[in-house]
Amino acid sequence: MKEHIKKNAHQYRLLGLLVILLIVMGILAPGKFLTVKNFKNMGFQMAEFGILAIGMSVVIMTGGINLSIVNSAMLASIVSAMAMRTLYNGGEGMADIPVILIGVAITVVIAIACGMINGFFVAYIGVLPILVTLGTQTVFDGIALNITRGSGVSGFPKLFQKIGAGTLGQIPYTMLIYVVVIVVAYLMIERSRWGISVYMVGGNEKATRFSGINTKKTIMGVYVFSAVLSGLAGILMTSRYNSAKADYGSSYTMQAVAATVLGGTSINGGSGHVLGTVIAVAIIQVISSGFNILKINRNFTDIATGLILVGVLALNHFVNKGSLKKRVRVSVK
Amino acid sequence: MKKVLAMIFVLAMLVSSVAMAETIVVMPKLVGIPYFNASENGVKAAGEELGIDARYVGPTEGDAALQVQMIEDLLVDGIDALAIAPNDPDSVSPALQKCIADDVLVLDWDTTANGDDVTFSVHQIDDKVLGETLIDLLVDQIGEEGEYAIVTGYLTAANLNTWIDAGQAYAAEKYPGLKLVTDPVPSDESQQEAYNQTMALLQAYPDLKGILGYSTPAPIGAAKAVQEKGLNDQVAVVGTSMPNDSSEYLKDGSLDYAVLWDPAQLGKLAVYVAHLTLNGEELEGYEVPGVGPIHVEEDGKTIIMGPPTVWTAENVDNYDF
Amino acid sequence: MSDKIKRALGNKEASVFIILIAVMLIATIFNPAFLTFSNIMDVLKGNATLGICSMGMLLIILTGGIDASVCGQLTLVCVIAGKIMANFQFDNIIVLYLLGIAIGCFTGLLNGLMVARLDLPPIIATLGLDSVLMGYLKYYTNGNWINAKELPPRIGQIGLFRFFSNPEVNGSGVPLQLLLYVLVALLTWFMLNRMLLGRSIMAMGGSRVGAERIGLNAKNLTTFAYMYAGMMYGFAAITYTCAMNSVDPNAFLGFEMNVIGAVVLGGALMTGGQGSVLGTVLGMLLFAFIKNGLTLAHISAYWQNIIVGAIILLAVSFDMIKLHREERLQTKVDIEPKEAIAR
Numbered sequence: 003m004k005e006h007i008k009k010n011a012h013q014y015r016l017l018g019l020l021v022i023l024l025i026v027m028g029i030l031a032p033g034k035f036l037t038v039k040n041f042k043n044m045g046f047q048m049a050e051f052g053i054l055a056i057g058m059s060v061v062i063m064t065g066g067i068n069l070s071i072v073n074s075a076m077l078a079s080i081v082s083a084m085a086m087r088t089l090y091n092g093g094e095g096m097a098d099i100p101v102i103l104i105g106v107a108i109t110v111v112i113a114i115a116c117g118m119i120n121g122f123f124v125a126y127i128g129v130l131p132i133l134v135t136l137g138t139q140t141v142f143d144g145i146a147l148n149i150t151r152g153s154g155v156s157g158f159p160k161l162f163q164k165i166g167a168g169t170l171g172q173i174p175y176t177m178l179i180y181v182v183v184i185v186v187a188y189l190m191i192e193r194s195r196w197g198i199s200v201y202m203v204g205g206n207e208k209a210t211r212f213s214g215i216n217t218k219k220t221i222m223g224v225y226v227f228s229a230v231l232s233g234l235a236g237i238l239m240t241s242r243y244n245s246a247k248a249d250y251g252s253s254y255t256m257q258a259v260a261a262t263v264l265g266g267t268s269i270n271g272g273s274g275h276v277l278g279t280v281i282a283v284a285i286i287q288v289i290s291s292g293f294n295i296l297k298i299n300r301n302f303t304d305i306a307t308g309l310i311l312v313g314v315l316a317l318n319h320f321v322n323k324g325s326l327k328k329r330v331r332v333s334v335k
Numbered sequence: 336m337k338k339v340l341a342m343i344f345v346l347a348m349l350v351s352s353v354a355m356a357e358t359i360v361v362m363p364k365l366v367g368i369p370y371f372n373a374s375e376n377g378v379k380a381a382g383e384e385l386g387i388d389a390r391y392v393g394p395t396e397g398d399a400a401l402q403v404q405m406i407e408d409l410l411v412d413g414i415d416a417l418a419i420a421p422n423d424p425d426s427v428s429p430a431l432q433k434c435i436a437d438d439v440l441v442l443d444w445d446t447t448a449n450g451d452d453v454t455f456s457v458h459q460i461d462d463k464v465l466g467e468t469l470i471d472l473l474v475d476q477i478g479e480e481g482e483y484a485i486v487t488g489y490l491t492a493a494n495l496n497t498w499i500d501a502g503q504a505y506a507a508e509k510y511p512g513l514k515l516v517t518d519p520v521p522s523d524e525s526q527q528e529a530y531n532q533t534m535a536l537l538q539a540y541p542d543l544k545g546i547l548g549y550s551t552p553a554p555i556g557a558a559k560a561v562q563e564k565g566l567n568d569q570v571a572v573v574g575t576s577m578p579n580d581s582s583e584y585l586k587d588g589s590l591d592y593a594v595l596w597d598p599a600q601l602g603k604l605a606v607y608v609a610h611l612t613l614n615g616e617e618l619e620g621y622e623v624p625g626v627g628p629i630h631v632e633e634d635g636k637t638i639i640m641g642p643p644t645v646w647t648a649e650n651v652d653n654y655d656f
Numbered sequence: 657m658s659d660k661i662k663r664a665l666g667n668k669e670a671s672v673f674i675i676l677i678a679v680m681l682i683a684t685i686f687n688p689a690f691l692t693f694s695n696i697m698d699v700l701k702g703n704a705t706l707g708i709c710s711m712g713m714l715l716i717i718l719t720g721g722i723d724a725s726v727c728g729q730l731t732l733v734c735v736i737a738g739k740i741m742a743n744f745q746f747d748n749i750i751v752l753y754l755l756g757i758a759i760g761c762f763t764g765l766l767n768g769l770m771v772a773r774l775d776l777p778p779i780i781a782t783l784g785l786d787s788v789l790m791g792y793l794k795y796y797t798n799g800n801w802i803n804a805k806e807l808p809p810r811i812g813q814i815g816l817f818r819f820f821s822n823p824e825v826n827g828s829g830v831p832l833q834l835l836l837y838v839l840v841a842l843l844t845w846f847m848l849n850r851m852l853l854g855r856s857i858m859a860m861g862g863s864r865v866g867a868e869r870i871g872l873n874a875k876n877l878t879t880f881a882y883m884y885a886g887m888m889y890g891f892a893a894i895t896y897t898c899a900m901n902s903v904d905p906n907a908f909l910g911f912e913m914n915v916i917g918a919v920v921l922g923g924a925l926m927t928g929g930q931g932s933v934l935g936t937v938l939g940m941l942l943f944a945f946i947k948n949g950l951t952l953a954h955i956s957a958y959w960q961n962i963i964v965g966a967i968i969l970l971a972v973s974f975d976m977i978k979l980h981r982e983e984r985l986q987t988k989v990d991i992e993p994k995e996a997i998a999r
Contacts, residue, residue, distance in 0.1 A: 239400065249399075250399055263777050315774075315780050369799055396909075566826075
């Protein structure tokens with residue numbers, strides 16, 4: 003147990019911070035913050051960003067980055083929204099359920115295609131991920147703009163809104179989907195053979211290749227996995243906003259990188275935990291919602307988020323320094 | 336321990352149940368840009384005049400996702416009325432329906448939301464009228480024939496697209512001699528980008544006679560480029576811009592007309608409409624101080640503030656915002 | 657032909673150069689107005705801010721870092737300098753430049769200390785600084801512009817200044833901003849190639865452990881890189897304020913991605929140690945000329961992003977494909993760089 007805590011010290015520190023934030027917000031906004039209503043509300047909001055952040059984390063674990071994650075989500079959503087609109091035809095066309103199933107399928111297929119394009123350039127051509135995704139980000143955004151001419155696409159079955167707005171008892175569906183994504187991502191990355199190869203590629207790609215692992219396949223898989231999650235987030239966003247548009251979620255890209263690094267994943271790859279990212283996302287959500295409820299000027303939310311980012315990681319530095327002094331450490335990454 | 340918890344709970348209930356003044360929230364597309372900053376002043380002024388809690392909250396980026404989150408958070412806080420300038424009407428629709436389910440009065444202002452989501456729709460002016468006015472002013476400068484280009488904010492900005500489309504439909508019918516040389520060019524709401532794009536347009540289309548700038552930085556950036564190339568008399572620039580920012584360019588002739596309205600008045604009007612409706616008072620004919628009488632259109636929903644103000648070199652000094 | 661360019665420019669730079677020439681050729685075929693002196697000058701003037709900032713970013717990327725606080729630092733200088741200009745009608749440009757550089761030096765120092773002394777990941781340290789700066793600046797200014805009416809008249813005049821301009825033709829000649837950009841690029845080149853300081857940064861980016869073993873102080877070098885970048889932003893901010901004759905606190909949102917893009921397109925490696933001034937200049941030019949060329953070629957804005965993205969993908973794949981071909985032709989002894997493990 004002690005060993006476990008030591009190994010995951012960063013995550014426990016984050017968890018501690020989250021608890022402190024919850025308590026502080028609860029005291030500052032009595033009767034409002036620590037309520038079922040607010041938690042439900044945060045559950046609705048957190049899922050789409052959380053899923054994107056996990057998609058980003060997996061890529062960063064291999065030492066890459068996926069700047070196109072939001073754009074692939076929106077491109078997939080737009081194509082599927084257009085298809086759903088045509089099929090549904092304002093109620094004249096197909097029934098609700100088949101329309102939605104086709105829509106979801108199209109989103110996932112397009113997202114996978116986007117992921118394969120990224121994966122192809124990174125794994126098989128060998129271009130740096132930041133360059134590839136900078137390019138594909140522009141292309142995906144361009145296609146989305148081109149086919150929509152900048153306007154939103156809506157007009158699908160009312161039932162589709164249920165995905166983003168419905169609840170099971172008090173728990174939002176979005177939250178349930180998010181939990182499933184967390185569990186699947188955790189099992190795939192931290193408990194599977196494939197996951198080990200992901201970390202290995204991030205640590206040292208060449209050594210991994212020489213050890214007999216098909217690193218190209220691993221990298222391709224990572225980008226496809228990231229894209230599938232982006233597609234899922236796209237479905238949630240389309241449902242929650244009842245439309246798909248080229249610029250939705252434009253603020254999520256850098257935030258997802260920040261959440262990943264705050265969660266303890268090294269930007270150079272080779273390390274990191276899904277749960278770290280999940281806790282980081284929760285921290286960002288609590289600050290954001292809490293400040294809104296406290297009627298604090300929105301600009302201070304940005305300031306507080308920035309300070310917490312820096313503060314938490316600076317804390318790591320001091321703690322690590324302290325423990326270094328006590329004993330000589332053999333560092334194996 | 337139980338006692339402490341109970342105390343905290345009781346205290347919390349007390350604090351939250353202290354009878355609050357009527358809370359009206361006006362939500363812009365984003366905070367921290369001059370246009371929506373000016374409307375904040377109107378909202379605050381109305382709050383003071385009426386002695387109510389008139390709050391102005393919005394996201395720091397023009398992202399629909401952030402707006403939805405804010406609405407949901409506001410509901411947790413508890414409000415009486417929400418006047419929203421949606422970044423995207425469809426995307427906020429589910430959140431606005433939640434408001435209605437929570438007995439919150441919902442209006443839209445500045446930009447139209449979906450009809451089912453709002454009780455009243457408060458507008459600066461008719462979108463169609465603005466789009467047409469811009470074309471008329473352009474024609475006033477370049478005549479009924481000639482090439483022109485459009486520099487816009489973002490290609491995804493719903494209200495800008497509405498104005499552009501309205502103007503295009505009007506121009507196609509009334510001024511067939513006008514020729515739009517290329518699809519609207521985005522400037523990312525940045526003066527530098529508008530300047531760069533205008534420079535490129537001037538090179539690309541040597542016969543260009545006019546530029547229409549949509550979004551507040553676009554006309555300024557375009558005027559800067561025209562000024563620098565010494566084309567003040569050859570290329571007309573007309574666009575939506577604030578008087579203080581555009582005054583220098585209007586005076587040297589690089590910008591010919593700036594068109595907009597007083598955003599402060601609009602903010603004020605939105606608060607008044609919300610307040611009157613909450614208190615069940617008659618809207619029609621109510622005299623809003625500094626704005627004028629309210630007139631509800633025939634659809635029983637739309638309230639239009641008035642025609643846009645057109646600023647020229649002569650009258651721009653009479654305005655300060 | 658390609659070989660000669662390669663020898664003259666170095667491998668990475670050659671690829672960007674070839675793509676750049678191809679883009680310019682195609683644009684010229686579509687519209688001869690592209691390859692005119694006045695168009696080239698206008699594009700360079702319009703992108704001088706980007707160019708100056710990219711010199712600072714280059715240094716940071718050479719250390720293996722990244723700077724997400726370009727927007728915040730630029731805006732801070734613009735707002736402080738703008739307020740001074742407007743409130744006191746202060747128009748001594750030399751003092752303003754010194755002030756801008758000093759402020760940038762300070763914010764850069766903050767970044768440098770966070771990265772070098774507190775061991776924060778550069779993206780977090782700089783993103784944190786950016787959120788704090790932008791949050792405060794937006795709150796303080798409320799997004800209001802400091803406009804041409806408020807600024808002293810000389811500021812705008814400086815922004816319009818051009819060398820060798822033909823008094824008959826407005827906006828002709830070589831813009832001041834271009835000269836400033838060239839000066840900054842030369843200075844950066846000189847430092848990186850001819851001074852111990854610059855060589856040390858290159859060496860450290862290549863292998864931090866190796867650099868420390870030969871007695872270089874990696875912490876100080878890293879801090880210096882961030883300070884240098886801050887100074888470049890300060891310099892760029894004043895240049896920008898004069899050129900645009902206004903201060904818009906929202907002007908630089910998302911600008912950091914353009915700056916990073918120009919540097920990495922120019923062949924700099926995000927892991928550090930590799931990159932050059934020439935490459936960065938070419939990367940910036942590629943960015944600037946694609947956009948301008950597309951508009952001049954009468955391409956609709958709805959197609960522009962698709963084409964820009966495709967060209968980026970093409971450009972970045974180009975030398976990798978070449979590399980693969982060469983690899984196949986020769987057997988290579990691979991020596992794994994050690995710093996990946998040491999980190």
